[in-house]
Amino acid sequence: SQTIHQWPATLVQPVGSPLSLECTVEGTSNPNLYWYRQAAGRGLQLLFYSVGIGQISSEVPQNLSASRPQDRQFILSSKKLLLSDSGFYLCAWSVPRRGELFFGEGSRLTVL
């Protein structure tokens, strides 16, 4: 069966520090991969998605970036965090051309 893992689960970072969140999927090949953010009291916002290695689409302008160095690995990064980057970051995967999205456990980021 397919599983998705992301880490770290929780992190507290100072403003201006870098960020790296990692996500891996097991049990499937060529998945579509996604990064969502859920800010307190707000809905899930799609940040990036990828349909293949090295293929990244950005949905919103921001100081975050994403990379997909391997088929089942997706990384979310920032060079300098802002206070507004705080939130619950969720990695997800789907089978191409199927709508169902499956989420990882999430990474809760607090920027101080």
Add this chain to the structure above:
Amino acid sequence: QKEVEQNSGPLSVPEGAIASLNCTYSDRGSQSFFWYRQYSGKSPELIMFIYSNGDKEDGRFTAQLNKASQYVSLLIRDSQPSDSATYLCAVNSYGTASKLTFGTGTRLQVTL
């Protein structure tokens, strides 16, 4: 701008009753519709999806879709305290990637 609207709640129902959760969407091009359950502090979990007009049943859950009215609902029969969570409605247009647009969720409380 694609929008998905949900009443934030809380919706309070007694144990054993039917809980009815509603969602409207703005994009007439939406092709697939999803319900996720999210416990506090956890990631969303897919519980139902529906692609065609009408009803779809899975155990205690029934999803209902009316594309003409741009309306989708989730019924939970025999509600249990463990059903207490936030329920997120999400919609997707046809495409290679599952670029789901989420509502902000309805908080359900099942009381003893």
